[in-house]
Amino acid sequence: MASSDNPEVVERGLKEKGNKDDDKSEEHGGFLDKVKDFIHDIGEKIEGAIGFGKPTADVTGVHIPSINLHKAEIVVDVLVSNPNPVPIPLVDINYLIESDGRKLVSGLIPDAGTIHAHGSETVKIPVLLIYDDIKSTYHDIKPGSIIPYKVKVDLIVDVPIFGRLTLPLEKKGEIPVPYKPDVDVEKIRFDKFSFEETVATLHLKLENKNEFDLGLKKLDYEIWLSDVSIGSAELTESTKIDKNGISKMKIPITFRPKDFGSALWDMIRGRGTGYSIKGNIDVDTPFGSMKLPISKEGGTTRLKKDDDDDDDGDED
Incomplete structure (x- = not known):
């Protein structure tokens, strides 16, 4: 029940003391009963008179x-x-x-x-x-x-x-009982390449392992290639990640390859390089708003040739 119209009374009771004489006990008990009845009657009269x-x-x-x-x-x-x-x-x-x-x-x-x-x-x-x-x-x-x-x-x-x-x-x-989503970088597509400035698009996969939908409102992240941070950003994007479902996102990122060391050359040579990504997502749920962490460490990516690309070109 969600309400209480019949409260329980915590009595300020009078405890009867035992007596070896049964007659006296009965008289004593009867007296107490009369006192209780009297107090109850007086209480009802006062209640009726002053509205308690x-x-x-x-x-x-x-x-x-x-x-x-x-x-x-x-x-x-x-x-x-x-x-x-x-x-x-x-x-x-x-x-x-x-x-x-x-x-x-x-x-x-x-x-x-x-x-x-x-x-x-x-x-x-x-x-x-x-x-x-x-x-x-x-x-x-x-x-x-x-x-x-x-x-x-x-x-x-x-x-x-x-x-x-x-x-x-x-x-x-x-x-x-919330659980953080899994994140993975499926591929990195390079839209503009130069040593001074390179523009790329991260293809992220977010997997929702909760038994409730997540309404993504905002994503902030930082990504590392070969232990070197190549950038961080905050992205406002509205999308729904179904319960126990997967959503894919494209995240733009800009960096300077000349500041980036040998990891870039490993990618160009096809050797691959390790990457890590960490951040947070702000989501709406049926239970209110949440801020959930995302992280992936130890992943590997590489720069492919055009003839090795998948459906829409993967990494260029």
Whole structure:
């Protein structure tokens, strides 16, 4: 259930002390019962006279303001309504997030504030989910997957006449365990070649290993040939990478071959040279925006002759 109209009462009970004399115990118990009934009757009369009532609460939303490969920041919105003519304090907030009955994270927020008289307020409960903790505890939860979750919240309030009440709440949903995309340089096409300035196009392949789509918004990268950085750039390009799918991109790059050393000559001679690429992509997902790293180390590329080219010429 996502709301609580029937709060549990945390009684300020009176414990009966044992007595060897059964008759006295019965009399004592009867006296306490009468006192409780009297207090209850008085409470109902006061409640009716001055309008005291039990507060209600509802989980109105679960948001993920920030998420990356390492952690997810989650905010649970709880709307609490106070029908009473006086403010009521939120004594404690207990929260638990679980998946298929397994605890992911839990915590306690003491002295969580006050709900104004005859008012409603949204209480925000921040929760931090660390993915390494989850994956090290539950090995069947794999990167790239989407897992179900259940949020359980107990709001403990102190209300005149009623005393302390516990308002239990629940909310279900899904959350991802992100995985970084794989990147590879399929080929390098040289559009303009000179020792002072060479213009090339990197043909990148991005593989999305997540069980959800990625809407690519921005790419920043730096590329090395034979341990020499030949350039970096930031590219704004809108494209969709389907879940468990592959997208190909063409990235322009300009560099000065004379600053670039023997790696260029190895490529010209057909020997090939090692390359590395590192960067980040900004993407939209069904769970919010993410910034995911991309990296490839130890790849090899070479400059081919025209008669060795594939379909559209590959590297020229």
